Amino acid sequence: MAKQYETVIGLEVHVELATKTKIFCGCSTAFGGAPNTHTCPVCTGMPGSLPVLNKQVVNYAMAVGLATNCTITQYCKFDRKNYFYPDNPQNYQISQLYLPICRNGYVDIETSEGKKSVGIHEIHMEEDAGKLIHDEWEDCSLVDYNRSGVPLIEIVSEPDMRSAEEVIAYLEKLRMIVQYLGVSDCKLNEGSMRADVNLSVREVGAETFGTRTEMKNLNSFRAITHAIAGERERQIELLETGQQVTQETRRWDDTKEYSYAMRSKEDAQDYRYFPDPDLVPVYISDAWLQQVRDNQPEFREEKMARYKKEFDIPEYDIGIITDSKHLADLFEETVAICGQPKKVSNWLMGETLRLLKEKNMDPEDICFSPQNLARLIGLVDSKAVNSTVAKEIFEVMFAEDIDPEKYVEEKGLKTVNDEGALRKIIEEVIAANPQSVEDYRGGKQKAIGFLVGQTMKAMKGKADPGMVNKVLKELL
Amino acid sequence: MDILAYSAVELSAAIKAGKVTAVEAMEAVFARIDEKESTVNAYVTIDREQAFKTATITQEKIEKGELTGMLAGVPVAIKDNLCTEGIRTTCSSKILENFVPTFSAEAVLNLEKAGAVMIGKTNMDEFAMGSTTETSAYGVTRNPWNTDHVPGGSSGGSAAAVAAGECFFALGSDTGGSIRQPASFCGVVGLKPTYGTVSRYGLVAYGSSLDQIGPLTKNVADCAAVLEAIASHDTKDSTSVERKDTDFTTALIDDVKGMKIGIPRDYFGEGLDSEVKDAVFAAAKTLAAKGAVVEEFDLSLVEYAIPTYYTIAAAEASSNLERFDGIKYGYRAASYKGLHDMYKKTRSEGFGAEVKRRIMLGSFVLSSGYYDAYYLKALKVKAMIKKAFDEAFAKYDLILGPVAPTTAPKIGESLSDPLKMYLGDIYTISVNLAGLPGISLPCGIDTKGLPIGLQLIADSFQEKRLIQAAYTYEQTYSKEMR
The missing domain is CATH 1.10.10.410 (Arc Repressor Mutant, subunit A)
Incomplete structure (x- = not known):
């Protein structure tokens, strides 16, 4: 009988934090500036410049740590990770190795197999690198340091996942937490959330782990799912044919659906980590920690429970609405104005989701205000417009957040009651x-x-x- | 009166009194530069035009009463590892031969605010690595007392410029003795402040946890005035300390009665030149005669200071110097194939031998498998050295000893045996490891006609004690010498 294999997966997830300024200087983190316009001597590694820690980064990292049941390291430090590459202006990245800010946490996930806990080994703070652009025409490389120094946290899981489904559930859970905290946009395809997959296989029942590989460049859930399946198969085939898995970093090519080796353990770099002498240790007082704890928002599970108690709407609707913090906020704010949870829910569940899907948008991209949605509900209630006209108005509102009352007036859409x-x-x-x-x-x-x-x-x-x-x- | 005979503070007073102008002071300095610089080579870059332009503007401001500080109108030389906006800053390295900073170091800005006028940038050991100013890519600096000898280092250009009258005072940086030792070799006053007192923003880093900027001056009063001007709390430097006691000139008091001074026996052992030893002991006796309580004691761990220092400083330097890669600024090799070849050739051609030696040493002590055995152990010893000083300062107000085992060696004698050169730092480096303030001031001249330096060390934030004791000693010494 053929051997049965188990996949063992651990994740390293980078989340770009949505602070206004960079981690070690006052430059803007905004996207889309002309190359090297959001830069200063610090984030371009000019001689004599020095880093100064942005406290908000610590707040955000702590908030994620608390939400993932981590222990906060109240005396933590930054270390330098030394490696030469042009996107890294100092040729060292300021990160945390020896005393990361959060350790020993977990999150609960749910899959078709049931509920389980995924351990968080650590969360550390670090800076992002710049971007290299290769100019094929001029045959030269250009570097843009606008992203250099943008704050990141890296969430390192324990090797607790056993399937792509668990991996996706874990990532969804992290995304939900980060989104509810408002510390990041958390978009996989835009790079504000990036996942590296560490994967090994072993025979079912084996006590020790097999040799793992690390896969990079996974920028969608689809890519992650395919890469896991592909890598599992590749490793099993190696083992079945009497070969060994090499510990190495592999890059996933999503168009070819194939991964290739980037570097093996033998030529792995020695990063010569050591505490950054330019930064003082971060001492997190009990009061500071408590302040962050007190400011934690209501997370999804608590929100769902409250909705069930407070609003007479189907559980299914509650699930969908709370799936996005933005949608949930919109729901609550609109209900607060018009007092009609059922009707608000219907607009969100029906027309809103339909248009989101049609326009391939995320709930976070919704632009209309709770005030205007409440006004539209009011117009229907007072029979000023009928439901067909209301849907037409909604579509315009969805696109440009118009005031439906004014719109009805201007376009003469009032129902004729004569x-x-x-x-x-x-x-x-x-x-x-x-x-x-x-x-x-x-x-x-x-x-x-x-x-x-x-x-x-x-x-x-x-x-x-x-x-x-x-x-x-x-x-x- | 000969303008160059003024101290910095005296010159500023004379300018404010209308006896002399800032422009005349600059003319006197440049006359001396024209006379001496071809032999001494204290400067890497001199900006004559800018110096006179600024002197003229400064003079106007002084006349209008806009500038009233103790250093207003005084020509100053800046060590070439301090960034100066628009003026090239080379660190005496080929790799930064054309580097022009976009901003000025905080200490330089503080001097500008005080009305001091920059003459140019002084020569140094490449990236402040060396004890003789011979590792500069721009030629050796010669000791004005005897041009066959080195001026010390790494702030050798600054010390020589002050000694030769090519400026009225200078800024240096001190990572393991780089202000105090050249001050000693050139017969001037040099002070390394408590770590965190002067902002490091704009100082091209060598050993970040040890580097401090400080003054090199003609006398103790100037030293206090310059320190007062450059000390500041700077939010751009995370290691900068907020101090309320930076009115250092208030400590210029001729009195050491009851001050407790400890002399570490460990500083007078093997390797110390007997003439230096005698001069330093004589200085201790002078202070005792003025009422200080002087006694000998054992300061432990002295022999561990050198290996500890060279481990930590080299480790930090190996990382700090990674940014010099030919990508963004500075020198880039003329021909190369691909990125890694460019890195290799640029750094091989751009850095000198001593810098390469320390990069290799530092990379080694940080590499995987050696980190615990070397770097981490060095940090532990550093903490123990600090503790040894804490114990000493529980008993004494000051520690007194030599600055260096010998007076200035001849040019060419030191570099062939780097280990011997490193051993010359024995009395200065533990001060950096412990983050303490230390001052070097003249206390004699040996039979070769070269100056001997006296070192006083105080507990953290006790610069005023240093200044008071140094000032008191200087009063007697100056009288004897004149």
């Missing part, structure tokens, strides 16, 4: 459609639908369907 005018139109519709009238009178109840439709068309949609039905039945 029964006299309606009666006149309906009389014309009846006159123009004798066949349908006859069918209805002959007992075909469905025929009235056609007549309602014709009336709405003649009214350009601005009629209350209830009133149309009522008047139609009277006249027929």
Whole structure:
């Protein structure tokens, strides 16, 4: 019988923190500036410049640590990781090796196999590098230091995961935590969240781990899933044919769906880590720690439980709404204005999700305000607009966050509630459609639908369907 | 009166009194530079035009009463490892031969605010690595007392410029004695402040945890005035300390009555030149005669200072100097194939032998498998050395000893035996390891006609004690010498 193999996976996840300024200087972290415009002597490694720690980075790292049940290292230090590469202006990266800010945490995940805990080995703070751009035409490389010094945290898990499904559940969980904390945008495809996968295989029941490889360049959940499957297969094949797995770093090519070796352990660099003498140790007082603890937000699980108690909406809806902090905030703020959780939920679950999917957007990209959504709900409630018109208005609101009340006024979309005018139109519709009238009178109840439709068309949609039905039945 | 005979503080007073102008002072300095510089070679870069332009503006400001400080109008020389905006800063290395900083060091800005006028940048051992100023890529600096001899190092250019009258005072940097030892060799006053007193922002780092900027001056009063001007709390330097006691000139008091001074026996052992020993003991007797309580004691761990220092300083230097890679600024090899070849050739051609030696040493002690045995152990010894000083300062206000085992050696004698050269740092480096302030001041001249230096060491933040004792000693010494 063929041997059964188990996959053992640990993750190193880099999260770019959403601070306004860089970790060791006052330069902006904003995306999209012209090359080397968000730079200064510190983040370009000019001689004589010195780093000064941005305290907000420590706050954010601590918040993530507390949310992942870590122990906070109240006396922590920064170390230099030395390696030569042009994207790294000092030729050393300021990171944490010996005393990382968070250690020994865990997060709970849930998959089709059930619930489980994934250990967090450590979380450390470090700086991002610049970006190298190769100019094929001029045959030279250019470097942009705008990203140099952007703060990162690296979350290192224990080798506790056994499948791609667990890996995705773990990443989703981290993303949720980070998003709820508001410490990062956490977008895999934009690089604000990056995952390296450490993977080994062993025979089921084995006590020790096999030799692992590290895979880099995984920028989507899809890539991660495929890379895990591919690497598992590659390693098993090596073992089955009597070969050995080499400890090495491999780069995943998502278009070719193949990974290739970048460097092996033999030519692994010696980073010569040592404490950075330019930075003083970070001492986190009990008061500081407590302050961060007190400022922790309500996380998803607590939010779901509260919604269940407070709002009469389906559990499924609660799950979807709380899946995004932004959506949940939008929900709560709108409910606070209009007091109608069910209706707010319907707009979010229905039209909002439909448009997000259609436009391939994330909930974080929603631009309309809770005030405007509440106004739209008010317009429908007061029968100022009917539901069809409301959906049209919503679509405009979704795109540009317009004020629906003003919009209705400007475009003349108010429902006509003048029964006299309606009666006149309906009389014309009846006159123009004798066949349908006859069918209805002959007992075909469905025929009235056609007549309602014709009336709405003649009214350009601005009629209350209830009133149309009522008047139609009277006249027929 | 001969303008060059003024001390820095005296010159500024004379300018403010209208007896002489800042421009005349600059003219006197340049007359001396024209006369001496071709032999002494104290400077790497001199900006004559800018110096006179600034002197003219400064004179106007003094006349308008906008500049009233103790150093207003005084020509100053700056060690070439301190960044100066718009003026090239080479660290006496080929690798920075064309490097022009975009900003000035905080200490330089503080001097500008005080109204001092920069003449140029002084020669040094390459990246401050050396004890003779012979490792400079821009030629050796000669000792003005005897031009066959070295001026000491690494701030040899600064010390020689002060001694030769090519400036009124200078800034240096001290990682293991680089201010105090050349001050001693050139017969001037040099002070290394408590770590964190002067901002390191803009000082091209050698050993970051040990580096401090400090003054080289003609006398103790100037030394106090310059320290007062450059000491500042700087939020750009995480290791900068906020001090409220930087009015150092208030310590210029001729009185050491009751001051307790300890002489470490360990500083007077084998290797110490007898003439130096006699001069230093004579100085101790002078202070005792002025009322100080002087006694000998055993300062432990002295023999561990050198290996500890060369481990830590080299480790930090190996990392600090990584940024000089030919990518962003400075020298780049003319021909190369690909990135790694460019790195290799640039650094092989750009750095001198002593710098390479320390980069290799530092890389070795930090490498995997050796970190614990060397670097970490050195940090532990460093902490123990600090503790030994703490114990000494529980008993004494000051520690007194020599600055260096000998007076200035001849040019060419030192570099062939680097280990011997390293041993010459024995009395100065533990002060850096413990982060303490130390001052070097003249206490005699040997039979070769070369100056001998006296070193006083105080506990952290006790510069005022140093200055008071040095000032008191200087009063007697100056009288004897004149």
